[in-house]
Amino acid sequence: MKIYITDLEAYNNGNLIGEWVELPMNEDLLAESIENVCYAGKKACGSEHYHEEVFITDYEAIINVEEYDDINRLNEIAEILEEYSEGDFLKLKLLSHEGYEEREVIDTGIDNYDVSIYDFRSNTSFTDTFELLAMQFVDDGVYGEIPKSLEFYLDYEKMARDLRMDYTEFESNIIGRVF
Numbered sequence: 001m002k003i004y005i006t007d008l009e010a011y012n013n014g015n016l017i018g019e020w021v022e023l024p025m026n027e028d029l030l031a032e033s034i035e036n037v038c039y040a041g042k043k044a045c046g047s048e049h050y051h052e053e054v055f056i057t058d059y060e061a062i063i064n065v066e067e068y069d070d071i072n073r074l075n076e077i078a079e080i081l082e083e084y085s086e087g088d089f090l091k092l093k094l095l096s097h098e099g100y101e102e103r104e105v106i107d108t109g110i111d112n113y114d115v116s117i118y119d120f121r122s123n124t125s126f127t128d129t130f131e132l133l134a135m136q137f138v139d140d141g142v143y144g145e146i147p148k149s150l151e152f153y154l155d156y157e158k159m160a161r162d163l164r165m166d167y168t169e170f171e172s173n174i175i176g177r178v179f
Helices: 008-012 027-045 071-082 086-097 102-108 129-140 148-153 156-163
Strands: 002-007 018-022 054-060 115-119 168-171 174-178
Touching (some): 002 008, 002 027, 002 071, 008 027, 008 054, 018 027, 027 054, 071 102, 086 102, 086 115, 086 168, 115 129, 129 156
Antiparallel strands (some): 002 054, 115 174, 168 174
């Protein structure tokens, strides 16, 4: 996660003074970065008093970041996200897509949510992802034991239509469901 922290008073006086900070980082280094931005803002404005307020004017992150988010809290979140696997990030995206608050999910713990995700990004031979899911379910025996001789008669298009009721394609060729 990268954030651009900006001196608020300098900004209000027409000066864009700030720096990019990559989180997570050591708390002392983070405090020093904030202090450096405030000092540079004070110097640019010709102020005699210390500038103490910063805000976030840009960011690059998997989660939404607001202007006045607590930077120390973002640093804690970045530490947690650093431990996430690709599957955990997909779970977070699905949960966010389904209306769950990202930070609440992170605080609660991603493993505390019952989520199924099916990733078909590597399959480029087929256009309907839900039909791929139906085929996978048949192969996995979700619908019970179906003799191979009858699989050719299955209507995967209609099965896919039904799967759309319970599953969501929240990213191209990735389907998920929250239980």
